[in-house]
Amino acid sequence: MVTTEEQRTVLVTGANRGVGLEFVTQYAAMGWTVIAGCRDNKKAQELSDLAASNSKIAVETLDVTNARHVGALAGKYADTAIDVVINNAGQYGDLDRQSWGSLDPVLFHEIMDVNVLGPMKVCEAFTPHLCRGQDKKIVSITSFLGSIASVSKPPSTPFYAASKAALNMAIRGIGKRLENQGIAVIVFMPGLVETRMLRQTFGLPLEEAETAENFDYRDLPTITATQSVSGMIPLIDGLSLETSGRFLNYDGNEIPW
Numbered sequence: 001m002v003t004t005e006e007q008r009t010v011l012v013t014g015a016n017r018g019v020g021l022e023f024v025t026q027y028a029a030m031g032w033t034v035i036a037g038c039r040d041n042k043k044a045q046e047l048s049d050l051a052a053s054n055s056k057i058a059v060e061t062l063d064v065t066n067a068r069h070v071g072a073l074a075g076k077y078a079d080t081a082i083d084v085v086i087n088n089a090g091q092y093g094d095l096d097r098q099s100w101g102s103l104d105p106v107l108f109h110e111i112m113d114v115n116v117l118g119p120m121k122v123c124e125a126f127t128p129h130l131c132r133g134q135d136k137k138i139v140s141i142t143s144f145l146g147s148i149a150s151v152s153k154p155p156s157t158p159f160y161a162a163s164k165a166a167l168n169m170a171i172r173g174i175g176k177r178l179e180n181q182g183i184a185v186i187v188f189m190p191g192l193v194e195t196r197m198l199r200q201t202f203g204l205p206l207e208e209a210e211t212a213e214n215f216d217y218r219d220l221p222t223i224t225a226t227q228s229v230s231g232m233i234p235l236i237d238g239l240s241l242e243t244s245g246r247f248l249n250y251d252g253n254e255i256p257w
């Protein structure tokens, strides 16, 4: 059975801010049902306001590192067909705690948990839902810093870079595992997007990086979350088993692994 846009469903992780919130906004505007996962409802005012004005957005508690959350959400939607799963949630981590000479193992495990194991567990838990969906697509938001072929200098955030390279490999593997079930995968560099995470790259603590107002991104070629997601959605639409397993920039340009 062919479903219309209005009958499609997308699951977005890390949906309460930045790129994730923009995916929710744009898919909801297209008439999709959106399962918007966020780990702390108290930090989700904008998302809650959006959901209050659109009954097709369901805000759900989802810390991707919490196996109980992942399992409970998969159980709650056990009878739902999900067309697209978007692994967007991610953490950059303190620069100081991953600088050479003071590598902090606790932070390493936290970042790997959120950026690698979390998406893998989400893919595993929601495979049955994707099999029931029409589109059958897994989208994962990685980073240019995860491109091994592009390393030209030591990264200032080696944990984050390693986690995104690991995510790329994990998703390539999952793509191979699930291709016979008709599921296609893609990893995206979303661009240098004006979000809390990009502000963190300037060395700001998380709380300070929350504030976007009048932030000076210096000479970085930044884009807005709207531009980023507007670029990715048509590419997700065009994703098929034939084009599965690619690493693309938000504008469609191929990024070397």
Ligand SMILES: NC(=O)c1ccc[n+]([C@@H]2O[C@H](COP(=O)([O-])OP(=O)(O)OC[C@H]3O[C@@H](n4cnc5c(N)ncnc54)[C@H](OP(=O)(O)O)[C@@H]3O)[C@@H](O)[C@H]2O)c1
Pocket (backbone or CB within 6 Å): 013, 014, 015, 016, 017, 018, 019, 020, 038, 039, 040, 043, 062, 063, 064, 065, 087, 088, 089, 090, 091, 114, 118, 141, 142, 143, 144, 189, 190, 191, 192, 193, 194, 195, 196, 197, 198
């Ligand atoms: N912005 C960029 O320039 C850029 C560049 C390359 C790649 N990326 C990638 O783009 C994705 C989105 O990042 P962003 O720029 O939108 O950053 P952001 O504004 O910092 O948003 C990150 C999101 O991930 C969520 N998150 C963190 N840990 C989580 C967990 N354990 N479980 C569930 N959600 C969790 C955050 O929730 P809380 O609000 O609860 O913390 C937040 O919703 C990330 O994967 C990031 O690595 C961004």
